[in-house]
Amino acid sequence: MTPIKTYNIPFLILSLVLIFCFFVNISLGSVYIPINDVFNSLLGSETSQDSWNYIITNYRLPKAVTAILVGSGLGISGLLMQTLFRNPLAGPFVLGISSGASLGVATIILGSGLFGSAFAACLMSKWSIVIAASLGSFLVLFAVLITSLKVRDTMAILIIGLMFASITASVVSVLSYFGSAEQLQQYIFWGFGSLGNLSWHELLIFSIIYSFGLLISIGSVKSLNTLLLGENYAKSLGLNIKRSRLAIIISTSLLAGTITAFAGPIAFIGLAIPHLTRQIFNTSNHKILLPAVFLFGSIIMLVCDSISQVPNSDLTLPINAITALIGAPVIIWLLVRKRKMIF
Secondary structure, rough: OOOOHHHHHHHHHHHHHHHHHHHHHOOOOOOOOHHHHHHHHHOOOOOOHHHHHHHHHHHHHHHHHHHHHHHHHHHHHHHHHHHHHHOOOOOOOOOOHHHHHHHHHHHHHHHHHHHHHHHHHOOOOHHHHHHHEEEEHHHHHHHHHHHHHHOOOHHHHHHHHHHHHHHHHHHHHHHHOOOOOHHHHHHHHHHHHOOOOOHHHHHHHHHHHHHHHHHHHHHHHHHHHHHHHOOHHHHHHHOOHHHHHHHHHHHHHHHHOOOOOHHOOOOOOOHHHHHHHHHOOOOOOOHHHHHHHHHHHHHHHEEEEEEEEOOOOOOOOOOOHHHHHHHHHHHHHHHHHOOOOOO
C-alpha cells in the first residue's frame, strides 16, 4: 500500500478547504456577515453589528457544526457498508436504519390523530420526534444484529436489511393513507432533512453518540483492510468475521441512526462521498480513506448547505434536493472518466 506520508499535502489542502468552507457557510444566509466579522465573533471580539454575534452563536455556528457531523458521519457510514458488502451501491441506510427512523416518525406524526388532542400535542414536540426516530432505528438495528449473529453470509444480511426497509416502508404507506393533509405535509417536510434546527444542548447529545460511532469505525480500520481480501482469506489471517461485522454494523447504526434522528434522512452523501474519495486518492487503504472521507463529507455538506440557504434571501431549499443535484452529476462524471471502481 502507498505510504500514508505521501498524502500529507492532499490532507493539508483538504483541511484548509474545510476551514474556508466552514467560515463561508457561517457568513452566508438571509443576512450576509463578512468573514472577518465571523472570525471576530468566534474569537469573542466585537462585530460591526451586535445582532451578528447572536445570529452566529445561536444559529449559524450550530448549523455549520451539524453540517460537518452529518457529512462526515454519512460518508464514513457509506464507506463501512461498501467495504463490508463489497457493493458500490451500498450506503449508510442499506440496513433499513433510515426506514426504521421514518417509521418511528411516521407513527408519531401520522398516528398522532389516534390519541387525544392534548396527548398528541406532546407527541409532536421536537424531542418526541427525535426519540421516535431513534427507537425506530434501534428496533431495525436490533433485528439486523440478531440476524448477523445467526447468518454466515454477509450478502444475506444485506438482503435482509433491504427486506426490513420494505416492511417499514409498507407500514409508513398505510399510515400515510389514513393521515390528514396537514400530517402528510409535516412528514414530508421532515423527510426533506434539515441542519438548522439543533440547539447547543441537542448538538451536544448528537456529538456524544456520533463520537462513539466514529471511535468504533476508527478501531475497525484494520478489519476493513483485511475484508478487502475476501472473507475466506480474512479468516485465514485470523480475523474474527462475526465480531468485525458486528462492530462495523454498530458503528454505521450509531452514525447513520443518530444523524437521521436529529437531521432527518439526508440522501446521496453516504453513497457518493466514498466513491469520490477513492477516485481522487486512488487507494483502498482505509487508514487513508477514513480521514479523507471525513474531510470530503464535511466539505460537500457545508457547500450544499450554503447553497440551500440561498444567500441574501429568506428562502431555504430542501437540503436533500441540493445534495443530489450538486453531487450526482459530479460522481457520474468521475466514474465515466475513470471507468472503474476502486475496491
